Amino acid sequence: DGGITQSPKYLFRKEGQNVTLSCEQNLNHDAMYWYRQDPGQGLRLIYYSQIVNDFQKGDIAEGYSVSREKKESFPLTVTSAQKNPTAFYLCASSIDRTTEAFFGQGTRLTVV
Amino acid sequence: AQSVTQLGSHVSVSEGALVLLRCNYSSSVPPYLFWYVQYPNQGLQLLLKYTSAATLVKGINGFEAEFKKSETSFHLTKPSAHMSDAAEYFCAVSDYYNQGGKLIFGQGTELSVKP
Numbered sequence: 586d587g588g589i590t591q592s593p594k595y596l597f598r599k600e601g602q603n604v605t606l607s608c609e610q611n612l613n614h615d616a617m618y619w620y621r622q623d624p625g626q627g628l629r630l631i632y633y634s635q636i637v638n639d640f641q642k643g644d645i646a647e648g649y650s651v652s653r654e655k656k657e658s659f660p661l662t663v664t665s666a667q668k669n670p671t672a673f674y675l676c677a678s679s680i681d682r683t684t685e686a687f688f689g690q691g692t693r694l695t696v697v
Numbered sequence: 698a699q700s701v702t703q704l705g706s707h708v709s710v711s712e713g714a715l716v717l718l719r720c721n722y723s724s725s726v727p728p729y730l731f732w733y734v735q736y737p738n739q740g741l742q743l744l745l746k747y748t749s750a751a752t753l754v755k756g757i758n759g760f761e762a763e764f765k766k767s768e769t770s771f772h773l774t775k776p777s778a779h780m781s782d783a784a785e786y787f788c789a790v791s792d793y794y795n796q797g798g799k800l801i802f803g804q805g806t807e808l809s810v811k812p
Contacts, residue, residue: 589740616798625706627787627802628741635798643799675740682798683748683791685731688740 587612591676591689597697598663598670606661606692608676616681617659621645622673622691631674634659635682663694671696699724699790703803711811716760716775718806720788723769729791730771731800732762734784741787747771758782783810 589610598604610617616635620628630643634653648667653659659678663670673693677686704719722728729748733741745756752764762773771788785807789800 591740618799620800625804627804628800630799633799673738677741677800679798682793683729684798685743685746686798686800687743688733690740691738693738 589676589678589687589689591674591692593692594690596692596694598694600696601665603662603664604694606663606674606676606694608659608661608689609657610659610676610678610687610689611657612678612687613656614678614680614687615656616679616686617653618677618679618686619643619649619651619659619661620675620677622675628675631661670694699726699728699792699801701788701790701801701803703786703788703806705806706804707807707809709809709811710778712780713777716773716778716782716808718773718786718788718808720762720771720773720803721769722771722788722790724790726794729793730762730764731789731791732756732760732771732773733787733789735787735805736784744773744786778808778810780810780812783808 592607618633619631632651634640650662676689679686700723702721731746732744745754747764755761788803
């Protein structure tokens, strides 16, 4: 079955550490996105990529980094510069900018 | 700039009653609109989408939404609520003209269904 796989589902990080969240899709979609979800704030865009080897900052990119070396993969690194990283992170993909996005099951990151 | 407003952060209905979740949008270009559902600790699942075809859109699980340009609304309805409909619902508009098709989400509406 085609879909988007995020791993791990739960992640714990010590303050000052970088962590990388994985996102893989086998839908052959060109566009991929990372959103952050906080209670009562909906979803906010962190980074997006419309094509391999290219990506752009979203609304809340500070403290995060991404890469897009393969069409199927769009990992997100939460760096120590992100002051409040505890959140639910969702990866999504779409065929192009006008179609619906498909979402992974999310990664819940907690700073301990 | 595009935006979405969902009226009511919490909606409670009885099982079998009508479900109405409200969404108003603001867009300077013809909008692409979506409704998603999210169950606890899960990703978002697409319920339905409006992409400038029929104004009444039917989705999964008996949900439908009507696009009303004059009211800039895209309200989600279901004639008869089921216990399994309890979840959080998000309305979204695609910012396809600017940020690569990013979705701009409303704040979400949590739907509770009472037996």
